[in-house]
Amino acid sequence: MEKPILMGPGPAQLPWRVVRAMMQPGESHLDPAFNEGVLDRTLFRLRDIFRTRNEVLTVPGSGRVALEASVTSLVEPGDPVLCVVAGVFGDWIREMAERVGGAVTPFEVGLGQPLDLERLEKTVREGRFKALAMVHNETSTGATYPADAVGRIARDRGLLFLVDTVSSISGIDVRSDEWGIDTNMTAPEKAFGAPIGLALVSVSPRAWEAMESRKRPATSFSYDLLRWKRMWLPQERGGGAAPGARRTPIVVPIHLVYALRETVDMIEEEGLERRLARHRQAGRAFRAALKAIGLSTLPPEDLASDTVSCIRLPEGMSAKAVAAHVRARHNIVIGTGMGPLMDRTLRVGHMGVTASAQYVLPTLIALESALSANGHKLTRGEGVKAAQEVFEE
């Protein structure tokens, strides 16, 4: 039996050429053929996808390690940090900042609800925060938040702006520099469609300054980003590495870097704008299907994510049962909810290669079948048809 197709909120289905890119002998992480030729070039090219002129770094990990590396490198004990908490992932940033001793103020947003920008601006104005952290695309609720508007509020008061773009970047537009993002924290296992195992972070000059002026070193040795500046970034790019002496302060998973490079190739071949448009279309198609079968996403349409749809289930229906049906009968993996939404929502990813009719339509067939089997009244094929119409626009 083939392994199931991944239509959950991540990891995303991998293109075969990305898997194949891992067919490499080992290499020394100190070898310039790898260091300069593969790693640095790949990271440099990522800047176009991040829409930044800042340096992009990669460390072993995953999305949450990207958050942790950034938070641990920037937040000192006692530092006042405002965290937008609109779901599980926002709450993780809060916990990370608290673990390193930050004085965290959570800015709570109802699950799947809009972020009240006026209230946020007031909170920022009345507080004395060093940093503001938020999740761009909250994977637990399928809501995309206006990081541009929040960035403006942060910038107006001189706050560092930390943004989790784990499930958005390369699927939903992320404009690091335009939005004033100081650390853009993400990972390749979602919309990039690359394997799990790396964390990605871009770092602004202001964020480097904040790290340089810390009173004492970050609690982490391996994930202290300042060590990357000193050992990895070359002097001509503002770093501390003398010519020919660049080293990553931690060995980087060679094979995953090759996979990431292949992913960057694919994104460049497609073109970022076309890729973003493809995700917009897939998100719209998926939501049109939901509407046609009498369902909706948890967040309102204008907040609904184009990479992860969080479906509000009819009263009394079990997310676990629906997902199990989809898996057992159709060999497709979709996600159930997280936290308080655990058994009340389903989460379907349409990101990377799966943001397409090829993957979305069979998933809708499976979903119609599973919902029907679990007692939801629908006319079979209506959802699929509605989605197909969007794909054929």
Added chain:
Amino acid sequence: MEKPILMGPGPAQLPWRVVRAMMQPGESHLDPAFNEGVLDRTLFRLRDIFRTRNEVLTVPGSGRVALEASVTSLVEPGDPVLCVVAGVFGDWIREMAERVGGAVTPFEVGLGQPLDLERLEKTVREGRFKALAMVHNETSTGATYPADAVGRIARDRGLLFLVDTVSSISGIDVRSDEWGIDTNMTAPEKAFGAPIGLALVSVSPRAWEAMESRKRPATSFSYDLLRWKRMWLPQERGGGAAPGARRTPIVVPIHLVYALRETVDMIEEEGLERRLARHRQAGRAFRAALKAIGLSTLPPEDLASDTVSCIRLPEGMSAKAVAAHVRARHNIVIGTGMGPLMDRTLRVGHMGVTASAQYVLPTLIALESALSANGHKLTRGEGVKAAQEVFEE
């Protein structure tokens, strides 16, 4: 041109079947087919290689992340920790413990020199330490330290015993339970011969207790091992995960876990004892060759590592020049020194597949040629011959 053969102190040359094991579609880290079927079984089988009945965990990272996860999970601000510092890697543990606020006493050992057990015992007796940390096989000097004897000293005084076995395990005998190791901290990219990207740690019941009784949570969210106990270890094995609800607190690199599984297969097929004997033979052969061409390892014979030989170069010869010759003319990567030994020593790995005549003999040919070209007087072939005699014993 083929990529160079890796005969440095790590990462080690990868067997092709290990590389091939990464040819896998993605999978959800939440899928029991992966979680229970691949990840848990592989970790469970690792216990035989660790020679432990404790749980073995894996997190994204590398050797130093294994150290950091353990140190961060166990050491609280103010905790008195004794760190054996016999080289670069011992010094990293010291730095990690200091970064999380530990009150660290370094126990300095001269580079490549023996560890004075009497002095250590006295230090332990006169201090009030919570933990003792050491590196079993110091990759920077090629010296293997008596972790069994040190473990006895730690145990006698009730100290937690943290051991870095990054470049020893599966190549040099490591007896976690017999030696009283509370956290065995290692990684698959050295003697295992698996790709970079994972950290491995085994945790004793005493270490869990120390984590449970912390005053405040570890500074790391992603690498707090206690979260692994609560979310990943099943209740019947002392953990907190209810049946069917096991989750890794961080997504684990699927593909690297498949590679690790293949490595475990290979180790089991060969048999651990035979594998260790093969490494002993390779180490001995390499040192016999050095002697035959008028060189020696940095540490005395009885300390010399069977996985990494650190060669003391003749006065005035540049390690960089020798390594460059070996790379350019023979397409073999060997390592130069680290820290103060940077240009005065060479480091050659003979671990995993390269602990064999197949890899050691060509490396010796290359080394003889490079040393000769750099002015060392030797009779070509003498080193190779001496090594071959050991391999043919």
